[in-house]
Amino acid sequence: MISVPSTILACATCMADKGSLVGQAQGFAILVMLGFLAFMFACATGIVFSMVRRQRKYASMHPAV
Numbered sequence: 001m002i003s004v005p006s007t008i009l010a011c012a013t014c015m016a017d018k019g020s021l022v023g024q025a026q027g028f029a030i031l032v033m034l035g036f037l038a039f040m041f042a043c044a045t046g047i048v049f050s051m052v053r054r055q056r057k058y059a060s061m062h063p064a065v
Helices: 021-061
Strands: none
Touching: none
């Protein structure tokens, strides 16, 4: 099984026929989930950059003694 990875295939329950509506729905569901994941990462990145920008602005207004 380790030496021949081409023989490892998903069963019909996990992988529908490529031309069927179920297979298309599974593909779109994966794309939607990846879209949500990308949106969440973008939000987290925006929050971090916002905090960094605010910290730099605060540090420039109040120099260290």
